[in-house]
Amino acid sequence: MKLVHKIILGNVLAIMFIAVVYAFSYQKLDLLLNKLNFVEIAEGLNANLLKMRLSEKNYFLYKDKSDLPLIHEDLNKSAQAIDDERENLKRAIGKEKLAQLESNLKKYEQEVAALEKSGEFTKEMAESLRETGRQLREQSASLIQLEREAVNRIIVASRRALFSFFCFVLAIAATTSYLFFSKMFRSLRRIEKVATAISKGNFNKIGGKIPNDELGSVMTAINSMSEELGSRLEQLIQSRKLASMGVLTAGVAHELGNPLNNISMVAQNYLALYDDLSPEDRLDYMQTVLDQTERIRRVVQNLLDFSKPKKTDFQMVDMNQLAKESLKLVQNMFDVTCIESKLELEPTLPPVFIDRHKIEEVFVNLLTNAVHAMSTCGGAVYIRTRLEEKGDSVVIEVEDTGEGISAEFLPHIFDPFFSTKGTEGTGLGLSISYGIIKNHNGKIDVKSQIGKGTTFTIQLPAHRQEEI
Amino acid sequence: MAAYRIMVIDDENIVGKMIKTAFEHDGYIVETFLNPKPALARLKEEKFHVVITDLKMKDMDGMGVLKTIKDESPEIKVIMITAFASLDAAVEAFRRNANDFFAKPVKISDLKACVQRLLHETPSQG
Structure with missing residues (x-):
């Protein structure tokens, strides 16, 4: 895979991950907002019930009947609030407890209605009303308590989840960076090694598997450059040999001229003085000719050896x-x-x-x-x-x-x-x-x-x- | 008439040997040297009419031999021979008063004719 594709893929994954974290946080914050709204409503309900119980207390203390309509008013407000938030309440405290709350509210209402009707109240009636009121208050207080606990739980869970996300991102980033860069650095090191060798005149190639990325393209380019330089060097070596041949030629003229001259002189004397030469002299002359011929052969052989390309x-x-x-x-x-x-x-x-x-x-x-x-x-x-x-x-x-x-x-x-x-x-x-x-x-x-x-x-x- | 003396200086011993054989056959006295230094020393002891010297030798350049001889005894005829023949070398040799210049391979009959011609320019004093 090409480096640019890897980088694009990495960025896309990172953006996707950020989107997931955003969605998660959004959902949790939305939930939190709902919960806090609900807590506000529950506190309103609680305040209503508190007011209602204050009126109830006043009534029992001063026996003033004008307190009873106030209780009614608060009861209605509370019933309205419960009705408005029925679904939320059901979710928060469960169907059963909601029914219990509503039945207590109804019971309280009935007892207050009974008080209104009779105009008098017995000790039992007062006790029962107080007990119902107390239960109502407890229920609404526990409602707030429950919701507050839920809010805390959401915050703690979100904090944990975000921390896990952070660790996860850190681990993934570290691992992928390591894999990505270590591979890249390995490639770069291979390139560096060969480039150094080339600068010293060893036209090596990058061996092994060539990765299918941009650095792979660089390696392929370096390899073909090295090959090209190598073949150019071969040509230069050959031309250098030809150049040294030029230097050698002057010497060669001397080196070949001398034995040729020797043979020529021996032959001239042999012909001119044949009759005056002893048989030993004649043999000696011919041996000289052979020796000088051998000398020429060696010079030629040396030249050939030097100029021809050699195998290892x-x-x-x-x-x-x-x-x-x-x-x-x-x-x-x-x-x-x-x-x-x-x-x-x-x-x-x-x-x-x-x-x-x-x-x-x-x-x-x-x-x-x-x-x-x-x-x-x-x-x-x-x-x-x-x-x-x-x-x-x-x-x-x-x-x-x-x-x-x-x-x-x-x-x-x-x-x-x-x-x-x-x-x-x-x-x-x-x-x-x-x-x-x-x-x-x-x-x-x-x-x-x-x-x-x-x-x-x-x-x-x-x-x-x-x-x- | 006393014989003419000829000196041959060439690090190729066959050259000396063949010139000596050929010229002694015609009645010349020939001495051969492989190195210029002993040859020049010998020139101080003995009078030679002709010196035949190679141009390229290990110890001293044939050009140096020519210069020394012409400086000290300009009447001695000097013939240069070389296997390393180039126009530059020939011009240089004649500029330094060489009497003749031969490229190897040397024709002995030409060399003899040359020596005779040179000797007739100067009568023998030996």
Whole structure:
């Protein structure tokens, strides 16, 4: 579900819930209002009955007959009030009690009528009237009491219900927010991880299930961007190789020109001096031709190896051997620039399990950079191998005596497209090398001093015998 | 007439060996060097008529050899040979008074003709 739909759904649910709470509160408040109205009426009834009993008391005290019509008046008012609120009363105190109230009222009326008729009253009559009046008062007082209790109950129940609503809303909001945001943050973290990797030149993709929401769209976009960048990088690597081919060509002319010249000169002498040459000389000449032909073949082979795209191919490799071969690949570059190359190799090294072509590419990159760092003759590039102190990795150092890299640039030299060579470099060599070494679970570091030179240190895990 | 002395400086030992074989066959005295430094030292001890030097070598540039020889003994003929032939290099060599310039592969007969031509410009003093 899309995030926008989730947000809309959440809002709709919240509004619906608020409506439910509103309806509940409205209904309860309405009920409360009715109850309070009724209490008012009941208090009116109570006041009537109180007045009636006051008249009754006066009558018995002063025997003044004019009090009796007053009692009648109040009785009628009370009967009218009961009649008006019959339904409410029935609901409040029940049919039975209402009937009792009405029969008491009737009884009281009859007794008062009897008093009026006789003009005299006996002690029994007075007692009976008083008793009926007292019961009426009690009933009406209990009526008020009952309604007040009902009002209290409604208030307490509403308070509880609202509190429950509050807790419910809080729990739902917390749970849905957690689910909603944790999912979103998980997605964001996945995006962040890949974006960071991309910025370091690893064109990874966001793996696993892509959620069907806006962040999913972002992930899909990042994945296609990463793929696009990856393929662009491939193209750049290829063009960089072609560019290095340009640099190499000058060396290659030298590298091929020399053996060709040697063969040519040997052949010229062989033809011109055939009769003067001893059989040993002739054999020696032909052997020279073969040796020089082999030299040409190797140069061509090296060029082909360097320029063709390579598949991943991990194998056990002797690092010293690889260092020598890599140096041979770029030897002509050293020759034409009169920079010395010095191998300082630890004689006994454990083998490393690597893609030899990839690591060779790293060496060629580092050696090319080293030569470029030294503009003047007389410098030297040292290639050293050694076993790391703990013995679990092989260390390769490529050190030049060139200009060095300023501290300001040093942290960026493994960044893609970072180049101090201006338009000459693609800025990819070291970034690619970094990626290759990382893919081998190795480490590549750089140290540099202005005017003294730069040292690249590569560590590759040594392959122990028992692991095979 | 004493034999002409020829010095060959090239880090490819076959070049020295073949030039030596071919020129000694014609009666020249040939000394070969793989590095410019001992060659230049030898020039101080012995008089040579022609120096044939490679342009690109490890220790010192062939251009440097040319400059040193022409500064110290301008009468010595210097022939440059190179496998790294470019117009710029040739122009640079002639500007520094190289007597001739050959691109590898070198035709030995051409080289011989060139040496003879150069030697006839200057009579042997040996």
